[in-house]
Amino acid sequence: MDCSFLLKFFFLHIVLLFGFLGDNIMYASEPQLTLDYYASTCPTVFDIVRKEMECSVLSDPRNAASIVRLHFHDCFIQGCDGSILLDDTITLKGEKKAATNIHSLKGFGVIDQIKNFVESECPGIVSCADILTIAARDAVILVGGPYWDVPVGRKDSVTASFELANTNLPTPDESLVSIIPKFLYQGLSVTDMVALVGAHTIGMAKCENFRSRIYGDYGSTLVKNPISDNQFNNLKSICPATGGGDNNITAMDYVTPNLFDNSFYHLLLNGEGVLNSDQEMYSSVFGIETRELVKKYAADPLAFFHQFSDSMVKMGNITNSESFVTAEVRKNCRFVNT
Structure with a gap:
């Protein structure tokens, strides 16, 4: 029998198996995110994010795609924990300079600006991870896309993973057989x-x-x-x-x-x-x-x-379980608190 046919048959079954597992895998329960997490502590947070995203997208429509991409890249690297926003320091190697990120990510300044407004209204309450997640939803709406409710209550990681940034994220030249497992893993x-x-x-x-x-x-x-x-x-x-x-x-x-x-x-x-x-x-x-x-x-x-x-919503609910134990609400999205 033709070896190339056997190879295709083998890979086809892998893909079909992955497709089955992807809809049926069960994961350990993570800390619960809720729609009303900030109802009493920062009730204006959604309004603040929406207003600032409106200004940002009006000034440059490309900011919508930039924020959605930031959110995607954050969630695929140790969960939606704001680690993508961290700058390199002497003691921390961030994710921004990984091969998958260094030439493709923008929008950090937009998140910085939103964070500043949120901090002035509700200091030390709202995580950068939540701000990015809400901003991604608003970015989609502002360019004609659908609405969805955003569960909140994430914390900001005090770590980042340069290594996971280089392995977990799909790349533009990858094949379908290579990309599907990266989504199933999440x-x-x-x-x-x-x-x-x-x-x-x-x-x-x-x-x-x-x-x-x-x-x-x-x-x-x-x-x-x-x-x-x-x-x-x-x-x-x-x-x-x-x-x-x-x-x-x-x-x-x-x-x-x-x-x-x-x-x-x-x-x-x-x-x-x-x-x-x-x-x-x-x-x-x-x-x-x-x-x-x-x-x-x-x-x-x-x-x-x-x-x-x-x-x-499903992607935004990928959480970093460690961040709920060791994490914080960053005052500045680029650096851990001191």
Whole structure:
């Protein structure tokens, strides 16, 4: 029998098994987050965050995607504990300079500003982790996305993990078989993964992260038509095969780049996913479940919004159990309290 067929058969069963486990894994109970955690201690916190996010997104719509990405990167590294916000110090090596973060994360100043306003109103009460989680929800709403209630009560970690930042986070060039386990490890299902990646409808990508895709199999996945061909040529002009341009950027959804909608999934159907990791959800031979989900969210924006909301709550509830024992409410999101 053909060895390549056996290999595909083996990996297919892995993916199907992961898909099953992802929806059924049980995790030890963590400290309970609640909707009314700040009802008596800082009742205005949600209003403060919303107001500051409104100003931030109005000044630059790209801030919405930046904050959502910050939240995602925080939660995938030892839970949603604000560790992504910590700067390096003599005694602490933060996560910001990890290979997966150093060129892709922005929005730290936005969180700093919100924190300053919250501290002036409710000093020492609201964690940076909660502020980031609330801000991510408001960022999505402000660019047309769905609403969801945000459970709160997180604490800020006094540690960070440079190592986990380099291993836990999906990368743009990864295959579907490699990415799915990273979501399952966090207790997120394949359905959660496909919905959460839909946040790329408002995201930007750097040339260094999509060069291999557009000079690789982009042409073979592309559904040929004048608009798609024009976009393909545009991507190549933004990101030359050689000679630099690593920091040049493009929208991952060029149709509605500043609107949170399901346009991203239509691009995947057309083979126009800018990142290999995105297009794999539709084009990979192993993407039996993910392909159907892409089709579903492309056809039904309400289904996408509903699942995205549920999956964001699920991701936001990934907690760092140690942080509830050793953690604190940071006065400055960039540094542990002294």
